[in-house]
Amino acid sequence: MKFMQEKLHMKIHPGLNPPPFRAHVVEINENKIMLSESYCFPRGGGQPGDIGIFIGDNFQSNFMETxxxxxxxxxVKNSDLFVIDDIITCEIDSISRNRNTKLHTTQHIVSALANDIFGAETVGNQIxxxxxxLDLLFPDRDKFNSEILxxxxxxxxxxxxxxxxxQWSREKIKSHEKMRHTNFLDRIPTSVKNLRVVEIEGIDLCPCGGTHVDNIGLLDNLNIKNVKSKGAGKLRITY
Known part of the structure; x- marks a missing residue:
């Protein structure tokens, strides 16, 4: 019987200051530790994975990007310290998680505004x-103005x-007139009936598995440092 892991980062909101948690070691594959459950965010959607520390009965071990x-x-660098079925404590690096959570939420707003103001579609992003x-595809990139954004x-x-x-059904997501970024839905197995949707009230609405603040007043001001051509109709903005 295949073990089904509960991925708790999908259930907790806001994504700031994740709690320490305890879990069983269920698999060790070379230098990678797998747990019965995890609050850790795994790399995806342009957002880096969490880092932190494992604490066992007689050891501590840093873990790298999940x-x-x-x-x-x-x-981890020392997987020999871990034993299947042992219970360990995991402490996620809050400084790293909080930074990534704020920057990921920022990206939601920047993408939404770029679309609303300039008709731009987000085609890539990385923290x-x-x-x-943030890579943007424009109907007319000459109209882009970083100061306006x-x-x-x-x-x-x-x-x-x-x-x-x-948590919304596929049908509701596809039919909602204000929903953004639904092209990837066809790549998700049809067995997945409901998907996680993030709403920034009055600004953005889209399916997303990342971590987010619960109030955009927590975000830092936007300071665009560079704008670079990435081919026909595309610009890469860096902030």
Missing amino acids: LPGELIQHP SKEHTR ETRFNEIIKTNAAVNIY
């Missing part, structure tokens, strides 16, 4: 330790709009 899979993978990059963003976060999480 990776996706049927079981969330927690890479790194140094910056965030910055000003609108910095005004809108002052509204303190709430960020809400829902």
Whole structure:
């Protein structure tokens, strides 16, 4: 019987300051530790995976960026310390998680505003330790103005709009007139009936498995550092 892991990061909102948790070690694959359940966010959608520390009865071990899979993978440098069925404590690095959570929520708003103002579609994004990059495809990229985007963003976060999480059916997602970013739905197995939807009230609505703040007033002002051509109709903005 295949073990079904409960991926708790999908159920907790807001994504700031994740709690420590205890879980059983259920699989060890080379340098990767898999647990019975995990609050860790695994890398995906341009958002880095969590990092942190495991605490056992007689040891501590840092884990590196968590990776996706049927079981969330927690890479370590000393997997020989771990034993199947042992119960360990996991402490997620809150500084890293909180930064990524805020930047990921920022990306939602930047993408929504770029679409509303310039008709741009987000075709790529990635959060790194140094910056965030966002790739946008425009009907006419010559109309893009970074100052307008910055000003609108910095005004809108002052509204303190709430960020809400829902579980919606595929049909409701596909039929909702304000829903963004639904092209990927066809790649998700039809056995998955309901999907997690993120709403930033009055600003954005889309399916998303990332971590988010619950109030956009917590976000920092947008400061676009660079705008670069990425081919026909495309620009990469870095902030």
